[in-house]
Amino acid sequence: xxxxxxxxxxVITQLRHDKRLLAISLVGPLLIMxxxxxFLDGLNVAALTARYVIPFTAFxxxxxxxxxxxxxxxxxxxxxxxxxxxxxxxxxxxVIGGYIVGYFGLATLQAAVVLTETLWLFQLDxxxxxxxxLFLVFWILAVVxxxxxxxISTFARRExxxxxxxxxxxxxxxxxxxxxxxxxxxxxWGQWLGRLSPLHYANNAVQELIKGGVGLETIGRDxxxxxxxxxxxxxxxxxxxxxx
Amino acid sequence: MNAVExxxxxxxxxxxxxxxxxxxRVPAGAIYGLVGPNGAGKTTLIKALVGALxxxxxxxxxxxxxPLKEKWALRRQIxxxxxxxxxxxxxxxxxxxxxxxxxxxVADLPRKVGEILAFTELSERADDxxxxxxGGMKKRVSLACALIHxxxxxxxxxxxxxxxxxxxxxxxxxxxxxxxxxxxxxISTHLMEEALLCDQVTIxxxxxxxxxxxxxxxxERGRSQLWVHQxxxxxxxxxxxxxxxxxxxxxAYGLAAGIDAVHVRAESLEEIVLGIIQEQEAQS
Numbered sequence: 001x002x003x004x005x006x007x008x009x010x011v012i013t014q015l016r017h018d019k020r021l022l023a024i025s026l027v028g029p030l031l032i033m034x035x036x037x038x039f040l041d042g043l044n045v046a047a048l049t050a051r052y053v054i055p056f057t058a059f060x061x062x063x064x065x066x067x068x069x070x071x072x073x074x075x076x077x078x079x080x081x082x083x084x085x086x087x088x089x090x091x092x093x094x095v096i097g098g099y100i101v102g103y104f105g106l107a108t109l110q111a112a113v114v115l116t117e118t119l120w121l122f123q124l125d126x127x128x129x130x131x132x133x134l135f136l137v138f139w140i141l142a143v144v145x146x147x148x149x150x151x152i153s154t155f156a157r158r159e160x161x162x163x164x165x166x167x168x169x170x171x172x173x174x175x176x177x178x179x180x181x182x183x184x185x186x187x188x189w190g191q192w193l194g195r196l197s198p199l200h201y202a203n204n205a206v207q208e209l210i211k212g213g214v215g216l217e218t219i220g221r222d223x224x225x226x227x228x229x230x231x232x233x234x235x236x237x238x239x240x241x242x243x244x
Numbered sequence: 245m246n247a248v249e250x251x252x253x254x255x256x257x258x259x260x261x262x263x264x265x266x267x268x269r270v271p272a273g274a275i276y277g278l279v280g281p282n283g284a285g286k287t288t289l290i291k292a293l294v295g296a297l298x299x300x301x302x303x304x305x306x307x308x309x310x311p312l313k314e315k316w317a318l319r320r321q322i323x324x325x326x327x328x329x330x331x332x333x334x335x336x337x338x339x340x341x342x343x344x345x346x347x348x349x350v351a352d353l354p355r356k357v358g359e360i361l362a363f364t365e366l367s368e369r370a371d372d373x374x375x376x377x378x379g380g381m382k383k384r385v386s387l388a389c390a391l392i393h394x395x396x397x398x399x400x401x402x403x404x405x406x407x408x409x410x411x412x413x414x415x416x417x418x419x420x421x422x423x424x425x426x427x428x429x430x431i432s433t434h435l436m437e438e439a440l441l442c443d444q445v446t447i448x449x450x451x452x453x454x455x456x457x458x459x460x461x462x463x464e465r466g467r468s469q470l471w472v473h474q475x476x477x478x479x480x481x482x483x484x485x486x487x488x489x490x491x492x493x494x495x496a497y498g499l500a501a502g503i504d505a506v507h508v509r510a511e512s513l514e515e516i517v518l519g520i521i522q523e524q525e526a527q528s
Contacts, residue, residue: 014332083296
């Protein structure tokens with residue numbers, strides 16, 4: 001466990017020193033939410049604002065955590081630092097755990113900043129308990145996203161190989177998770193594919209929470225599935241992260 | 245005692261045979277050179293020794309341990325400097341040493357970090373991000389990372405490639421100091437002249453060992469051309485590249501007053517190795 005925090009601390013130190021990456025990671029989502037505001041204002045669907053913007057915030061956290069983690073891990077492999085870590089005595093599970101710790105921090109910061117902007121920009125108001133539960137969903141989704149990034153990175157030999165996974169994995173999630181269109185309006189095959197996506201369960205939980213007056217007992221099933229998703233990805237990534 | 249023992253090591257990447265049955269014995273406490281052109285199999289061999297790849301066949305023992313089956317016991321005792329810098333550009337030299345030192349549970353780490361920074365002459369820039377360093381400085385950070393836990397054996401893959409001559413000389417002084425402390429160093433290089441700085445050398449080519457000896461004995465396998473200019477005429481002969489052969493050849497002239505000049509041109513190690521390769525090819 002000690003090694004997990006050593007790797008995590010190193011990842012956080014790197015992120016802290018990479019001011020450009022930090023700025024892009026935080027300013028980018030803020031701009032996207034502003035563009036979404038302009039788009040929704042144009043559509044004049046004020047009543048449906050929360051239904052779209054809160055899940056979209058979750059999507060941004062999911063997408064960026066996945067993308068950044070996948071790319072940085074591929075860089076670790078191509079640059080030789082991954083191999084060096086293993087030879088220096090770090091285990092695969094410790095490297096993965098360290099990345100979760102490091103990127104979890106960034107994802108939390110992103111979620112906090114983007115959610116705050118979203119609430120202010122769209123003039124949304126929730127009880128403290130709902131906000132806490134929303135954060136909980138975002139956090140678990142961030143962990144799943146980091147693990148998905150680690151898993152996908154094992155299929156890439158260089159950074160450019162990550163990008164085909166965006167249309168292959170991330171964009172279908174956006175359309176089939178129920179985030180844009182309610183799940184029951186999708187064709188049956190689409191509903192089944194959507195259920196394979198972690199975003200589906202995050203979206204379910206978020207849609208329940210923004211109705212108001214809903215607690216953990218209502219979203220518990222979705223959170224458990226998300227956590228199970230994380231455990232499965234952790235096990236698979238621990239096997240696929242090449243060491244020798 | 246041998247620090248490294250390898251027998252019948254084979255590794256292929258698709259149709260390319262990177263190692264074709266390599267046998268190797270590296271004595272403890274020596275500077276052992278692994279010399280050969282790019283693509284000779286040096287990096288593949290080092291990766292097999294540190295447990296970074298799984299060989300197709302053969303047996304490997306480093307400090308008596310199997311690099312794959314007993315990797316956790318072994319990794320505490322080896323230092324590895326890969327061919328690429330393998331550094332985090334946004335971290336400082338001190339950050340790197342702290343990270344790897346913590347990973348290896350190094351006692352009294354701040355003191356140890358300071359000591360290694362001083363040894364590798366990085367103290368003045370210890371807290372600057374590595375991205376601001378020259379190539380030579382990055383190589384030294386990479387070496388420092390491999391040294392932080394006091395390894396018993398160091399694997400250095402092309403540590404002086406793309407390094408200026410001054411820094412190369414300084415690097416070899418550091419290697420010699422480390423060897424003086426009892427550390428075994430296995431150093432790969434494609435520069436033949438660096439082989440002469442090692443205690444023992446293995447020459448590799450196309451995944452095979454071409455020659456294995458001390459640099460002095462390898463040099464003795466070469467030939468020298470001797471010109472003796474006597475009374476205005478030059479006489480040329482080819483002799484073995486040994487001090488004794490040169491003395492014998494000159495005895496015939498008695499270093500008479502009429503000898504105007506003596507010129508000897510010994511084969512370089514590169515020429516000797518090429519000769520060995522040609523001999524082996526002719527035999528096969």
